[in-house]
Amino acid sequence: MKVFDNTTKKLFLASWVSVNPAEGSELNVTAIQRDIPKYRCDIFRFLRQWLNNIQICDRKFARRICGLIPAQCPFEREIKLFGKTLFYIPPLCKLNPLYEELVSLRFRALCYLADECGEDITQYC
Structure with a gap:
């Protein structure tokens, strides 16, 4: 057995x-x-809907969004002393309850600049 x-x-x-x-x-x-509870209280639902409903239809606005929302988490760090890693700070952006919506908004702005305006978006990556 x-x-x-x-x-x-x-x-x-x-x-x-x-x-x-x-x-x-x-x-x-x-x-x-x-x-699983039947009714979940989502306090960020209004902000999520608002961010998802933002339409990108202006070149300046799309550039501003791509400049404001970073491509990578700015909080991720590796603290080193004399070439040895003392400790590592993981990316904290995923703790943000609106993280997915902000990344989606940035992606839509990049797509608008690349597809509609024909700009080179390598400076934002």
Whole structure:
């Protein structure tokens, strides 16, 4: 009898979701749905919708957006002393609740400059 195989399947699955023994190793989806609240309060919903609905139709505005929103996280750092890494600060931008919308807005501005205006966008990358 392989104790490891039987134990790990039940251990890993039990830590995430409940397993219905009648169905074998298939997941019980209703157990997962029961834990999710029906109504989630999203306090940033208005700002997300506003950022997603911004239309890029001006060359100056697109350039300004590409200049204001950085291509990479400016907070990511590697602190070194005498060539040795003391510690590493991970990118903190993903903690921003509007990160995806800002990146999307910057991408739309870059696409507008490249496709509609025919500009070279390598300076913004």
